[in-house]
Amino acid sequence: MVENHTWKDPSRYINRLFVEEPCLELDYTQEILARANLPWTLVPERQKPNDLGDNFVENLTMGKRQLYLCNNRGLFFKPCPGTREYQCCDYQVVNTGTNCPIDCVYCILQAYLNTPWLTFHVNTDQLFHELSESLSANPQQFFRIGTGEFTDSLAIDRLTCLSRPLVEFIALRDNAVLELKTKSAVIDNLQGLHHNGKTIIAWSLNAAPIMARYELRSATLAERLDAAQKCAEWGYRLAFHFDPIIDYPGWQSGYAETIDRLFEKIPASAIAWISLGALRYIPSLKEIGIMRFPGAKIYYQEFITGLDGKARYFRFNRVRLYQHIFALLQKKASAGTCIYFCMESDEIWREVMGYTPGDRGGLSKMLDRTVR
Numbered sequence: 001m002v003e004n005h006t007w008k009d010p011s012r013y014i015n016r017l018f019v020e021e022p023c024l025e026l027d028y029t030q031e032i033l034a035r036a037n038l039p040w041t042l043v044p045e046r047q048k049p050n051d052l053g054d055n056f057v058e059n060l061t062m063g064k065r066q067l068y069l070c071n072n073r074g075l076f077f078k079p080c081p082g083t084r085e086y087q088c089c090d091y092q093v094v095n096t097g098t099n100c101p102i103d104c105v106y107c108i109l110q111a112y113l114n115t116p117w118l119t120f121h122v123n124t125d126q127l128f129h130e131l132s133e134s135l136s137a138n139p140q141q142f143f144r145i146g147t148g149e150f151t152d153s154l155a156i157d158r159l160t161c162l163s164r165p166l167v168e169f170i171a172l173r174d175n176a177v178l179e180l181k182t183k184s185a186v187i188d189n190l191q192g193l194h195h196n197g198k199t200i201i202a203w204s205l206n207a208a209p210i211m212a213r214y215e216l217r218s219a220t221l222a223e224r225l226d227a228a229q230k231c232a233e234w235g236y237r238l239a240f241h242f243d244p245i246i247d248y249p250g251w252q253s254g255y256a257e258t259i260d261r262l263f264e265k266i267p268a269s270a271i272a273w274i275s276l277g278a279l280r281y282i283p284s285l286k287e288i289g290i291m292r293f294p295g296a297k298i299y300y301q302e303f304i305t306g307l308d309g310k311a312r313y314f315r316f317n318r319v320r321l322y323q324h325i326f327a328l329l330q331k332k333a334s335a336g337t338c339i340y341f342c343m344e345s346d347e348i349w350r351e352v353m354g355y356t357p358g359d360r361g362g363l364s365k366m367l368d369r370t371v372r
């Protein structure tokens, strides 16, 4: 077992803050500055904090130590940019900020973003206003909402404490659930909240050697599972995402060990859903990943280009990975847990699970039924 790193709270990597000028007077900004107790610099409105973005890739490791508190001038609340080509789950995304202090070799944000520092949007009044309007205007629609699309949901929560008002806001809504997805073990803010069973705390899981080698400054498997166990004790429902599943020598026993440890620790009945997704990436990520992590081997394999333009393992290979992991999960998971693929075709669903989402009303409905 390889577990040689401990970063339960990755926000400890941050060593400097920047504040966009109009945000300085906000109570929320002041609270974050006080909690961080780090040096900070004022930045004129709409300006960048420094020129690290000129060499984005080279400066990403350093940029992840810097947190920029600023206003979001766009929308906070949007549908997840899934693809039409594969079965997607109709997720809604709250854009609380971008980037994260964890550093995953395969992180898609390395190719999506062009600023290396972390941003956090402090104009959260606007966030809650938008959420409130959208949920009230569409009472017939059921919303599964996540904050983990452009960042990790909890990695800097010690500083922002945003989880608390979010959980309590969603607790009072009939037509929504919130999923907070993380690779940290930052859960202190979740204790003692009135969550009303409407927030799902989710962890990305992988084989332990992959977590240790390719997820820098993330919590170990033991730390993630300890945190999940506590959240289950506090009455939260849980979710786990095996994504990205990596084909490496020994993957069979690596994933089997993670699944064994998961179900030794966590009551199966507490798990709302488990997703599976094999490694996939947009072409520009390969070059960036190899440049930043020259020893990483994950890009040196055979891939095909999928219908969405992303590189993926050959279908035969994906099916082999999925069949093994799905069989292990099926033996231990509760009948009420929805096990699903993130971004896979009907053919793969049928070959591995024996049915397609369409046979059960669609993936979105399958997930909704699990939590409603």
Ligand code: SF4
Residues within 6 Å of the ligand: 099, 100, 101, 102, 103, 104, 106, 107, 108, 109, 150, 151, 152, 183
């Ligand atoms: S935890 Fe998520 S957002 Fe952070 S580096 Fe890893 S994949 Fe990217």
